[in-house]
Every structure is written in C-alpha cells, then in structure tokens.
Amino acid sequence: MKEKKRNRKIAAIFLTGIFAFLMLIRVEAYNSSTAFNGGTMTYTCTVAGTLGKAGKSSAVASTGYDVGGYIQTIGVFGYDSGSSAISSGYQESVATASTATSIKTGVTSYKAVHSILDSSRSVLKTVKKTVQ
C-alpha cells in the first residue's frame, strides 16, 4: 500500500495598499492507493479549515477506481470532542465517487469510510481512516 500523508499550513498573503493580510487555512489529508481485483483504488480525504471546538472545517472524501461493475460508497463523518457525529456526507456511485460535509464549527476529527460492494451488497473492500 502506497500512502502519502500531508499536514501543511498554507499561507496566502493579500496585499492591499499598506496593509497586509495573513490567511491561514490548515489542510490535513490522507491520500492512499491500494490494489483491488486487478485495478487500483485511490482514496482521498481532505480536511480544510481548523479542527477544534472553535474552528470551522469541512471534509471532502473521494475514491477513484478504474474497474467498473461495483458499487462504491463513501461516507465522511465529523465528530466533536465527545465523539458525537455532528456532520456527515454520503455518496454511492458505480464510477468514481466523492462527497463533502458542509462547513461546521466544532469538529475535532473526521472519519472517512470507503467501501466497495458487489450487487449482492457483500462488502469486498472497506477502508476506514481518521483525520485529526
């Protein structure tokens, strides 16, 4: 399994006249790929904004898969500090799939659940990852 983790601070500077503005959007993500049934599945979950009680954030989860004929489900859940789900996104697709939570305050971690099912609803592959 090939995995690339990123934890970056992104700064953008707006210059208007004599004032300078500093913007910080923290992006946490995982991006991994794994073999499945002769194809390559790629999973991504990107969290933008600030995690924590006062921070605003949102998560986008997606999966790519280059062999058709299966159903992919993607769920992404935002949890508060007491482990209660306060935001979510869900999508089903037979092609690549992506879903985003709406922007919420107070999310301390996200969990993305990617699954591949066949037509009988049997789970062939499932990936659960936490982004904190």
Place this chain on the structure above:
Amino acid sequence: MKIRALFNSLSLIFLALCLSGCTAKETVKLRDENKEAIFQSESLDIDWEDEEGNNSMNTGVDLIAAGKGKAVMHAFAVEKDHSAYEQKLYLKDENTDSIKEIPFLFEEDRCLLLAVGEDGVITMLLTSKKDDASVTYTLTQIDDNGNEKNRTDISRQIEEVAGVDNLLKMVPDKEGNVYFWGGSLKVYRLNVADGRMVESDENIQILNMARNKAGEMIYAVYDKDMNIVIRTGNLMDGKLNDIARLPANEDGVGISELFQSSVYDFCYRDKEAVYGYDGNKKRFYKILDFEQSNINSEKLSQLCEISAYTFIGTSTDTKTADRLSGAMVFSEETEQKDRAVLKMGGINIPPIIQTAVSRYNQANQEFRIDMLDYGSYENPQAKINAEIMAGEGFDLLCFNGLYKKDYADKKLLEDLYVYMDKEQDIAKTDFIDSVLEVLEQDGKLYDITPGFGISTAIGRASLLKDKGSIGFGDMEELLQRKEKQGKMQMFYRETREGMLRHFCKEIDRNFERLSHEDLMNWLETAGQLPKETEQTSLLEAVKNKEFLLMTDICAEFNDILIYERMFGEEAVFTGYPFQEGDGTELNCMGMNVGICKSSAHKEAAWEFIKILLDEEFQYYVCYPNCFPVRKDCMERVIRMVSAVEEYTDRDGNNVKPYCCEMTYDDVDVVIEAMNEEEEKRFWSLVDSMKYEDMWDENIMSIVNEEAEKYFSGQKSLEKAVDSMEERIKLHFNEMN
C-alpha cells in the same frame, strides 16, 4: 501607542469588511415565487440487449456529460462473476425523448471520465492495462457517431503530475485545454499547445470546477473564512477573481456538483437542491428541490443540464437488482400534485432516513413528507421544542441529536406497538428482541429504527478474559497488574469529554445507585485523559499493547470481525466500563423515528415507518451502513458474511464466498467468512445491549461545567462533585 494600535486594529477590521464585501452573502430565491421548485424524474430506458435472454449481467450507467444540447452516457454490463465487462455509449438529444446508441470502439480500454466540449465534441479519458501491469491513459475525442477524431497518450503527464490522485472530473475549455479535478482538491491542466500538464496553485483547495455559461472555467474554492466562493481566472498562478459566494442552506454551506447552464451563469447542487446563479441580479435561485421532487440526492452521483430546466444524472437508486445504476432525466413538473404535508423535525437527519422520505414521497399520492432540519441552529433541540410549544407541531420526529426520553415522558409520542398490532404482516417477533427491549419504555415503543450500531469497548482476551463485565475498579486493578503500567493506557484515543459523556449516561440511568466516591473516582480518572487526542498509529498501539480498551461503534460485521484479526487473539467486547458493567449500548445512529401524538395524519406517518421496517429497504439501503433490525434481514446478511461457498440469493444475486480486505487507519487485515463461534459471539453481543447510547444535554452541561472547574483548579475534586450532585438532584426534581 495604544491609540495607534487601536487605529491599526480598526483599519484591519474595516479592510476585512471591505474584502468580505466583495462577495456579499448571497440569498436564495425561488425562480417562480408562486411555485415550488418541483421536478419529476424519469429513468432512461437503457437496457442491455441480452440476446440469450439470461440475466447473468449487472448493468449500469456510470458516466454522464452534457453540453451543446446533448447528453452522452457511458454504460457498462458486467458478468455477475466479473468475468466479462462490456461498454456502450448513448446519446440523448435535447429535442427528442429517444436515445441513440453510439458504437464504443475501444474494447481494450475502459472509460474513466467523459466530457462534452464547447464545440460539442465528446472527450473520453480511457485507460488500459498492459501485460507488464503498467497503465496507460489516453485522451480520445469522438464525434456523435463514435468515430475517433483525435487520440493522445497522456500516461506520462498523469503519472508525473497527478500521481495517485483520484481524477474525478474532466472539463475541456474553449481553447481545447483539458482540466482534470482530483480528490486532493487540485486541478491539473493539460495544455493543448505543448502537451504539458500543470498543477493548480497549491494554496487553493478546489471543491469542484465547470465551464460557465460563457464557456469560461470557474472553480469552487474555500476563502479565508471557510466560505465556498466561485472564482474564475488563472488557477495555475493563483490569480482568481470572485464571482459569487455560495449561500448557506439549513445544514451550512456545501457543494456536491458545479455545472454549466444555458440559462444561468452556472448551476451547482448540494444535497438539498440545484441552484442557478444570475450574475446580473447577483442572486441565486433554487431551481430543483430534491426533497420536494422525490429525488434521492444521496444516490445521485453526477448531474448536468441537458437543456433549460432539464437535468440528467446517474443514480444508484434503481430498485432493480440487476441494474447497479441508471440514468435519470429531471424535468419540471407541469401538474403539481396537491398532497397533504407531513412535517418531520430533526437535526442533521441521516441519509438513510432521507432515502426513506424520498421513497415515501415517490410512492404516496395523498401525502408527502417535508423534512425540517434544525441542524444549523445553535440550540436545535430548544428550537424544535419551541416549535412544538407554539403549536407548530410535527407529524414525525427523527431523534438524531434529540433526547427522546423528554418527548416520551411528556407523552408527546405515539406507541408504535398499537400500529404494529393492526398489521397482518408486521409483528414484534420480526425484530431483534434486544433492540425492541432497549427502545421500549414502560412496555411502549415510542420510536423505531431501521438499523443500528453497537457502541462498545473492545480489548484482548488475554488481558480481560477473567472479567465478565468491566467496571472502573476492574480497569484500575488490571492496569496495576501490568508490568509496563507506565506505558499501558486505559483507553486508546479517549478524551475527557468522551469519558464525561459516558458518565453522563450512567448518571441518567443509575443516579440513585451511584455513590459520592464513584463520581469522585470517575472525575479524577477523566482528569487524567487528554482534552483532545493526537493522530497516533493504531498499528503501533496494537503491536505494543498500549491500551486495555478501544471504544467503537460497530455497524457492520467487518467492524466486529476485524478486532480478532487485529489483536491476533480473541477479542472481548466488554462495553464501556460503567460501575455496574453493561456498557454495551444500542446505537440507533440517529435513525430512530417516532410519530407525534399531535399529528393529524398518524396513519400516514405510520406508512412512513413501514418503509423503515421493510426487509428490502433494510438490506439494500441500510446494510452495510448499519445492522438491520429485522431478524430475517439480519439472517440474510449473516448468510452472506458466513458464505464459504458460492450461492444465488433470492433476488438472483450471485453471492461469493465471503472475503473482505479491510483497512482501519494503518491496520490492514483480510476478513474471511464468519464461523459459527463468531456468529454465536455476535448474537451474545447483540443480546448484551441493555441501554440506548443517548444522553441528556442538560446533565451533560452540568457535568461539563463542574468538571471544568475541577480540571482548571477552581474547585477541589470533593467540592466539584458536591456541586455536581446537588445540581443533578435539582434537575431530576424539576423534571419530575
């Protein structure tokens, strides 16, 4: 100095207001003030011609693209044993209802992405695998008859630039450059002039992209305040101009799709509706309301406009076992049905309930359900209660985030057993006994859920085997017994607030039986936990045996079967270590629904509940997102998960011997068919559920406030617990 600092601060605030004013908050209006944005959906009849007349194939429409008054669809048929895979293309013209098949001449390739350019040319991203397992990517353009016009190998560019990113969408611009949007929230542009692929500025997170009405590329991005803004310009050097800021809906700001429109500057959709933006009026219009139109947006994966106010999309909500996904056309409803409205109140109503509502609204000719989601309010339960007090009652309540006991105690809910008893084909015995027992209150059933999870705590048998149900005292004793007690933690990734929430539930259930010392013991233990957890390696924690228990909500069989494979020994599901044990709880995952006593349409509301209790709904919609509550459905799932030989199920599905590859954070395991012993342990876990995983926010805030005073040193442990007890007693007295 202070005045200058104040001046500088005010200047910065002024500037911030000016900057944010560039994209003033937009409001959404209905396009026609007198008419709801209701559309009707029609499934396009794309049947795979099976000359032999057998049903060994599963078919689906997986890709759709539209532009210049036409829509092109990519369809596939796959043998149920996945031994063969065929592809076709179809074209639908805006002026005709019929669809035309286009020959797909690339049998060695698979179509990954599809797009229609400003010139009407169809572009496909094809992929194929060579014998040496390397993958090639080809960009191919065809005309409406399927004839190839152009073909370019872009394998090198994709490998070098996009790497392992998911390519989710492709859009050609007016000049012929091709843009790819990836799951890492980046865009990659393939230049037509030199064949180079360039990546978007790394400081910009792109949530979607499209061409606008004028054919310019537009992007949905986060701004500095975490709003979603539509921008245009050069993405590669980050020089972008704002067009509009997306308005917030009831659940906050979100975007699922951005697409070109022939009427509006652009269209986008979230899970509630499709919106169009009029740049002249600087206003968003709600064009298509999914809920009102009976369209299940969770099952919709692509959407585009084929002509003015007509959309086309792919959906997995086909209700046909052999068809995995279909193409749907959405057009304005000409004659709107005059149906009575049932109001469902709730907070962040879960997708499964939304699916059930969509099914109800599709099937019912007399009633439709309007979901009123209070998720965006600061205190949503108070808002819902205020609506009830004001006489603006609901017909149905979804209890996600609502403390159900309050409504049941105040006799605001109907007893569902009364309705169940009237039905010929629904009986109490159809449902898992422990689920009903936990939900029952004084012999009455005020709510029911289509599925459930099991909130529990799990540990290694070698550490916990001699303990039946685990209490806090046992945990401390176990920790002391361990040689490496400095390293061994009570829990993996538990926080103070998480533990306090569990205390809160125990206080609500067993306050009379809890001693002052119990509460002191708990609060002291919670104080030793971190406020927030850091991302740590689960693999390392398991390998090094760093914890006694790990909490989880098991919602499908893999969630249960993984632990034994992960630990490399028997896993024990002890539940959370409450004082009295019994810490394994029923988790309705926010899907429990009840009928309000004040409803004028109780029978119509019961018809909705019946959808949740339907076996087909629980199997195809609920699983694997949760366990089904019906015994027959659970048995069907168990047969699938226990399969060691191939069989055909009652819907004609070919079920293979069970094998699932599972990744949980950084732990990878392969889960094979569940054996009899594991099935027995599963049922014993289900039977061990004694309480529902829910808590009273009033108690929670008392506990949190007093705990914080202790944690911050404002109060001693003794005094914090004294005040906590006093306030909780007062709360219970008030409630009584």
